[in-house]
Amino acid sequence: MTPTTRYLIFALWVIVLASTPLWAGNYFVRMAITIAMFSALTLSWNLIGGFTGYPSLSTAAFFGLGCYVGALSQRAGVPMILAWVAATVFVAVLAAVFGAIILRLRGHYFAIGSIGLVEVLRLVTSSWGSLTGGGDGLNVPLVQGGPNVVAQTFLAAMVTIMVIVFVVTVLVDRGRLGFGLRCIQQNEDAADMVGVDTTRYKVIAYTLSAMFCGTVGAAYASWTGYIDPTDTFSILMTIKVPVMCLLGGAGTVLGPVVGTGVYMILEEILWANFLDYNRAILGAVTVLLILFLPGGLLRISYKTVLAQLAARFNRLGAAA
Amino acid sequence: MSDKILELDQVSKNFGGNHAVSAVSFALKEGEIVGLIGPNGAGKTTLVNVITGVQRASAGRIHFDGLDVTDQRPFQAARRGLARTFQIVQPFPAMTVLENVAAGALFGGAQASRAEATAAARTHLEFVGLAAFADRPASALTLSGRKRLELAKSLAMKPKLLMLDEVNAGLNTSEIDGALTLIRKIADRGVTILVIEHLMKVVMSLAQRLLVLHHGQLIADGVPREIVDDPRVIEAYLGGKFAKRVKEMQHG
Structure with missing residues (x-):
């Protein structure tokens, strides 16, 4: 796939998501918002988990932190968009500090360290009642207007964030940073020996991957109007985002977007049709996909698959 | 002083009580090809790791191109012109x-x-x-x-200095000859080369000077012909039989 094809596919997808209010009901608009939101999270994760090969499980930590920074800023009277920017900056700074500490760990150790951040922040948020409202959660000032206006506002916001993260991904992928990150992913010691400042590169990648989770979190808080610790620092989210990315193809530019789309649509279909077993089925599908498609959907050579199918079909025809 | 590209002053590296490298001092002149030899476990690779900042020296100072580089990190070594190849390719x-x-x-x-x-x-x-x-x-x-x-x-x-860690290990004879030609061509460009080897054929034909490491200590530093005559080196590394053969080759 040439870069131009990739960008065209992405542009088409953006148009499909952004135009849902024109051709579909509120259910689909809501789904488009969620897809755009998760795409932004997955693209973010891809920078550290895909390009750099560090299996971070801290997405929900930065998302939740963004929720609270955004919500508290808005409650203090800061305008909505500025509150989102504040959340982005705050999360970026925290991620840089935290990254400098835990990026010394590798592999599974790093994964466990990064998931620790989610739990610690959830506990701090639950316990620090005077600031965060604790388990009662926080109300966020609602956007004025009818349900359609609100939906369209947040659709525009989430799609914009998704596009920004995509552009960042493309720039990283084509530049010096992306090349260095790929070297680290392939062989960190060798990367160090050819002159890549591995610590700095990893911290930059981790910070980039965290900051937009903060933006998404703040936007989510404004959208739903209410946040609480278990909803925002959710272990399920921290696992789901890497799974979506792996499904599409970690380390590719388009993979996170494809993976998120396929996963969310699959989840929605299963949810609607198998109310009791949808989680189990989704789990089984996920395990099978990762076992048999370790490189993700984008790494399949569709030409080979079609050729094999055609050959099998011909053999069947000849036998009959 | 100015023609010394690399200078080690009493460099040591301990792992707990194990003295992998102890108080090694030597200097490399610009444009030289020097061989670093020693039996398995002598500390050759550890020494290279210390020079390139992969491991930090426990004691001593390292100067490269007029700069104290004792506490550098590997990526800094790479940018300063201190390159190395790995024994196990990376x-x-x-x-x-x-x-x-x-x-x-x-x-x-x-x-x-x-x-x-x-x-x-x-x-x-x-x-x-x-x-x-x-x-x-x-x-x-x-x-x-x-x-x-x-x-x-x-x-x-x-690179200004290239350290080749067992670049010929696992190669067959014709491949080694190819590699030797290549190393000479690199040296002709003015790159200082430190060859870490245990294949005698390679160092004897390449190096102008040999350093011998044994149990982490530098036991000899001199031209190859003198080195094979040095009783301590024969004792530690070559074994009497091989040294005799080399001598016969040179005299006969």
């Missing part, structure tokens, strides 16, 4: 051969852009004879190909 396996070399050019050789780095990488691949494999993944190369790739990668970093 490619970026899923990248192409060309990208591997371009990584060296971009980060270690301070090329301004990826396009320039790629262009530089092509000339280095031609130099080591891997141009035909440029677009193949590095994992598809044979062992001798991977060693050449390591060389090309190091050259792309524009």
